[in-house]
């Protein structure tokens with residue numbers, strides 16, 4: 001069956017504690033959601049803040065190939081006539097083809113929050129829906145607190161829906177605003193509403209009980225054909241129902257049509273895009289689209305997955321634009337190594353004995369506190385060293401770093417590095433912004449004549465983690481560094497009880513790997529093995 005998708009990332013999603021979008025971000029996301037095939041994009045509440053007003057003004061210049069842009073608002077205030085209520089007229093002025101308005105379902109809210117009679121509330125709902133219909137809008141009526149309101153009084157909850165329905169609402173959307181309703185109850189209440197009303201029934205769930213997606217799916221099974229949610233599950237408190245997972249489940253598990261099978265493969269890239277603009281990491285364990293969603297670590301799992309992915313994967317990852325990953329760690333069996341070798345194009349270059357020795361080295365390193373899962377660069381270096389044991393490039397003889405405070409709050413760092421390369425001994429001294437920078441500058445100086453390409457390598461991220469905190473400041477630390485050379489990026493890891501030594505190891509590995517790769521790409525005489 002065709003199920004309509006209603007995305008509220010730009011409205012409800014932005015009520016999430018860490019989520020914030022500029023107007024430019026919102027316009028870019030709206031465009032992306034349209035490309036993804038979402039049916040309705042709720043852009044904001046034009047009556048509530050100037051940012052959303054600007055969004056709708058600028059959204060007039062966008063062209064949507066499929067989606068209906070939707071403005072969000074509330075039923076009129078009791079004190080205004082509907083055509084004089086500024087927030088209702090702002091909705092019309094937003095110029096969108098569709099409008100979502102919420103009204104009160106729960107008698108407690110009507111009496112306590114609005115301070116009006118139950119009949120007056122029915123009037124607010126009916127008049128606002130009718131006014132928007134008279135202005136040619138598609139109206140989605142959001143029954144706020146529907147499930148709690150129904151519990152308090154089924155009769156009154158149904159009368160509010162009746163008021164919206166009679167006034168011409170196109171969708172009656174049932175909201176689990178507080179997110180506390182259990183799945184069986186959602187299904188039963190949706191079925192009850194389905195029996196009373198014809199037309200489109202919608203569902204809007206929140207994740208406070210960690211079952212928002214399940215609740216939305218149960219509602220669809222009970223007859224809802226319009227589903228609201230947020231990409232990546234953003235939203236107030238514990239978030240809205242994750243529309244990504246809803247779409248994937250409806251399409252792949254329940255046999256319904258939402259954005260269609262072809263566009264499903266855009267789910268992962270779109271989720272990453274939105275996370276990027278939200279400046280939040282995409283949760284790696286996010287179902288379907290997270291980096292770990294199809295990642296295999298245990299040796300037994302990997303061996304089976306390599307024979308047949310269906311053994312430990314519930315769907316084919318490419319269907320949602322994701323991919324299988326095999327992690328390297330102390331749980332790894334030889335299957336992981338084989339997989340990784342293939343990935344780096346080195347599969348045919350290690351024999352069985354060399355593979356076993358790489359695996360043993362990995363296990364030892366992980367035991368010492370290295371984490372190779374995250375440090376693909378260090379892993380690649382290990383393998384390349386096993387493939388070409390003679391290829392060494394340089395040896396570090398000695399390094400020295402000194403930091404002196406020159407005035408309160410001001411310090412100065414100098415480093416010296418001595419290393420042996422193919423063309424003899426090099427020594428460099430440099431000052432830097434702190435010890436690690438000074439060392440990096442020295443290393444570059446020493447190697448710049450022989451390998452000018454390493455000037456391209458620069459740090460993009462640096463993380464330190466204490467490994468055995470019970471030792472206090474004497475604890476071992478693990479330094480994980482991300483590098484880029486404008487073509488590709490990789491991470492290396494170093495472990496030591498000295499943060500400078502750990503950083504230095506990660507730095508040296510990063511440079512060695514870059515040199516090995518370059519030598520592999522251009523096997524010129526200058527790149528021949530040394531020592």
Ligand SMILES: [Zn+2]
Pocket residue numbers: 012177204206240
């Ligand atoms: Zn909500």
